[in-house]
Amino acid sequence: MQKVYSKIESIAGNVISVRAEGVRYGELATVQSKYGTSLAEVIRLSNDLVSLQVYSGGRGVSTGDEVRFLGHPMQISFSENLLGRIFTGSGEPRDGGPALHENLIEIGGPSVNPAKRIIPRNMIRTGIPMIDMFNTLVESQKLPIFSVSGEPYNDLLARIALQAEVDMIILGGIGLKHDDYLTFREQLENGGAMSRTIFFVHTAADPVVEALMVPDISLAVAERFALQGKKVLVLLTDMTNFADAMKEIAITMEQVPSNRGYPGDLYSQLASRYEKAVDFEGAGSITVLGATTMPGDDVTHPVPDNTGYITEGQYYLRNGRIEPFGSLSRLKQLVNGDTRSDHRAVMDAMIRLYAASKETNEKKSMGFRMSEWDDKLLKYGELFEANMMDLSVNISLEEALDLGWKTLAECFSPAETGISTALVEQYWPKEFAAAAEK
Structure with missing residues (x-):
């Protein structure tokens, strides 16, 4: 049964208060003002004093307006x-x-x-x-x-x-x-x-x-x-x-x-x-x-x-x-061990080498002399950001893994990646295989 009250005790911004019994927290009500009908929700109960948040705001609501409790929460x-x-x-x-x-x-x-x-x-x-x-x-x-x-x-x-x-x-x-x-x-x-x-x-x-x-x-x-x-x-x-x-x-x-x-x-x-x-x-x-x-x-x-x-x-x-x-x-x-056999290995290797490239960038900014290994890391860092981190890149997981192998192969030898020989033999890009053997 819907309960109707015609006296509002107080109005503070979008919150109104009425005295009512048998009302639940979160229950919906309607407030009939000169601007029309608005939904309101019970947000506090203090004995019989019920505070409601008026959805459309408190503008136009007066103390003599009608409040009708609907008997159910938001649906x-x-x-x-x-x-x-x-x-x-x-x-x-x-x-x-x-x-x-x-x-x-x-x-x-x-x-x-x-x-x-x-x-x-x-x-x-x-x-x-x-x-x-x-x-x-x-x-x-x-x-x-x-x-x-x-x-x-x-x-x-x-x-x-x-x-x-x-x-x-x-x-x-x-x-x-x-x-x-x-x-x-x-x-x-x-x-x-x-x-x-x-x-x-x-x-x-x-x-x-x-x-x-x-x-x-x-x-x-x-x-x-x-x-x-x-x-x-x-x-x-x-x-x-x-x-x-x-x-x-x-x-x-x-x-x-x-x-x-x-x-x-x-x-x-x-x-x-x-x-x-x-x-x-x-x-x-x-x-x-x-x-x-x-x-x-x-x-x-x-x-x-x-x-x-x-x-x-x-x-x-x-x-x-x-x-x-x-x-x-x-x-x-829980899932990346079931995608492709090289997923975890490539993920770990690429992140580890990217972390090393960030350290090398710091060394370069401080004026340290760059070694051949440092130059490889700097090149790799640029490729990693362009191929993997750019949000405009839209490729499947398998394509991303293949691109990861290609990015590694452009900068490092198989031994330098730290990836197992079995995975290297299976996934190392063919266009870089001859160079890797030399």
Whole structure:
């Protein structure tokens, strides 16, 4: 039964308070003001005093307006009709299409029972060498992309959405600039990926409370599709905007702030979203990639710092490239032994030699005399950055491994690579084989 109240006790920004009984945390309500009807969500309970966040803001709301509690939390329609559609953070159509109301499901439920999870066993190919070859993305993994403002992390997510070998993409935009939203939409439509994509978008101009709902809506829909056997990749950007929205609401609610003003439950709030990544036995999977900007390139900032304790590694995006040092996929060893016999050996050798080339670059900048070995390392470093680190490179894992062998062969002899003789005999490029024998 819906409960209706016609007296609002207080209005503070987007938060209103009423006295009511039998109301649950997270329950939805409607607020009828002179500007029309707006949804609101219960965000605090103190005895019979109920605080609600009004989605459309507190402008125009007066103390005599009607508040009607709906008796259920936020819900979203679930069906195949979601595919190819764009919605707001509250689940309303943003693309001019019809509203969907059938088969409503609740959002923000608990994480999957650990007993229902299985050990990750499949890689997700993206066509990006720095991911596929060096830090493999694994099905059901949760990984952040640590970056700073100005880096092309949204372009990287769009490219992953276009190229990832999964059944469907759910893209959750949080605090997006309108230009970024249009760019995502254009790239997905032009790339032919919109038909397998569901886009929930909250822009910087939308109500702040909708920013908190985007991950929950995205993951609730992803879970239902995964239970139907779909391999779902959830892309979230930007999780720092999500945390900032939490911070703004916590300040409005006069909560005691924690580190840098963020609420004390920041870790658990982030974890409850990332932990939705799962591989269901006998069904599909959910893989989560979340862009996380680091203010001032500070990895000790509360958002990336807490995220690092939750996720299974991270990608660092700097200077338009995924950095090989610092980037880590902790689950890659579960799958890269089953791709091709030379995968691990080539990966290890190339990273080791690239680290040596970086040291040689430092020596050169300090005026040290370069030896023949140093010259080889400098040449190799340039080739590695052009062939592997450039995000415009779009090749399969097998092509990346072959290109890795060619890059090594252009700079070193087989013995200098440290790769086993058996693998060298099998994979060393034929055009360099004669020179290697000499």
